[in-house]
Amino acid sequence: MPDIVLIAPGSPDPRHRDGVERLVDAVRDRVRSGRGVGACYLGHHGPTPSELSAELGRAAVAIPLLLDPRDRHASALPGAARELAAAGADVQLRPTLGPDPRLFDACEELLAAAGIVPDPATAVVLVGPGGGRDLASVEEPATAHRLGWGPWALAAVDGAEPLEAVVAHVRGLADRVVGVSFVVSEDRDHDRMAARCDALDIPMVAGGLSQTGALADLVIARAAQDARLSA
Numbered sequence: 048m049p050d051i052v053l054i055a056p057g058s059p060d061p062r063h064r065d066g067v068e069r070l071v072d073a074v075r076d077r078v079r080s081g082r083g084v085g086a087c088y089l090g091h092h093g094p095t096p097s098e099l100s101a102e103l104g105r106a107a108v109a110i111p112l113l114l115d116p117r118d119r120h121a122s123a124l125p126g127a128a129r130e131l132a133a134a135g136a137d138v139q140l141r142p143t144l145g146p147d148p149r150l151f152d153a154c155e156e157l158l159a160a161a162g163i164v165p166d167p168a169t170a171v172v173l174v175g176p177g178g179g180r181d182l183a184s185v186e187e188p189a190t191a192h193r194l195g196w197g198p199w200a201l202a203a204v205d206g207a208e209p210l211e212a213v214v215a216h217v218r219g220l221a222d223r224v225v226g227v228s229f230v231v232s233e234d235r236d237h238d239r240m241a242a243r244c245d246a247l248d249i250p251m252v253a254g255g256l257s258q259t260g261a262l263a264d265l266v267i268a269r270a271a272q273d274a275r276l277s278a
Contacts (some may be wrong), residue, residue, distance in 0.1 A: 048104045049085030051078070051270045052138075054096070054127050055112045056120045057088035058234045064092055066232025066257035067112065073263035078270075087131070089123050096130035103136035110269045112231050114145040114175070114256075141269045144231075144262070151193065153261035154227045161252040163225055165195030170221035172213055173229040174244065174251065176236040177203025197221035201229070204239055214247050226251035231262070 051074065055067045067086050075084040087099040109131055111124050121143065128140040144150065154173055155165075163169070171193075193199055198220050202213035217224055226244040228237045232255040244251040256262045 048102060049083035049099070050104055050107045051082065051084045051266075052099065052103070052107055052109045052131060053084070053086040053112050053266065054109050054124065055086055055088050055231070056118075057091035058232075059091050060234035062237075063232045063234040064088070066255050070112070070231070070257040070263060070266070073260065074266050077263055077267055087127070089120055089127060096127040097133060100131050100134040100136065103131065103134065103138070105135075106137045107131065107139075108270050109138055109140045110266050111141070111143045112257075113143040114150060114229065114231065116143045116145070118143065141272060144265055144269070147265060149261055149265045149268075150229075150256065151199065153256040153259040153265070154229070155193070156259040156261050157227055157252050157254050157256070158225065160254065163252065165193075166223070167195065167197050168222040170197040170217035170224045171199045172210070172217060172224060172226045172244075172249070173199065173201050174210060174226050174240040175201065175203050175229040176240070177206035177208070197223075204236070204243055210240075210243055211247065214249060224249045228252075228255055230255050232257045 053067060053071060057063065071084050071086050078084065085099060087094050087096045109128050113121060124140060128138050132138040158171065198217050200213045200217050202208050202210040204210055214224060226249050228240050228251060230237055237255060241251045
């Protein structure tokens with residue numbers, strides 16, 4: 048009987064669901080005993096919000112697994128919350144995961160897993176799918192420094208902040224450039240990002256943010272904002 052529900056967009060790529068379920072497990076491991084954690088999907092696979100609604104208790108908090116409030120899936124979230132509440136649960140919809148500096152902690156965790164340590168001569172490019180979104184909205188300014196690193200920048204495969212322009216800019220500021228996939232789970236978009244990074248001769252670390260402890264901690268922080276529930 049979950050009372051923390053992660054709402055994911057869904058994808059035809061099974062790696063997306065695998066990543067979300069891994070995140071569900073990580074959140075479950077971090078919350079107090081007796082808390083239920085589950086996930087539903089807006090498309091491609093189940094459970095849908097309607098299907099999960101019958102499993103909810105009297106109260107639940109819904110956490111959208113979106114990194115940007117202007118993500119194209121954001122408009123579907125209020126309807127998903129209503130569907131989750133269809134069986135009578137009081138469902139509170141929390142904000143998207145971004146903007147939040149803890150997303151960059153998650154990126155740094157992926158870098159560490161790949162053996163890449165902070166270095167002022169290393170620039171990091173966070174690569175998102177884009178598709179018309181301005182990834183610079185996730186953090187201002189679009190290019191920033193984190194302790195021990197060279198510049199960090201946000202780029203998109205499609206749309207605003209094109210990857211090629213961002214990489215050209217940070218190459219003038221650092222000796223080395225590495226890419227991190229700024230998505231929750233690996234999927235076809237991740238593959239496109241890796242291919243574009245490879246064409247620019249920059250390595251992109253493996254994995255999506257869902258496999259980091261920092262993202263699980265951020266989900267719990269969002270859930271804890273609901274005064275009815277205590278993580």
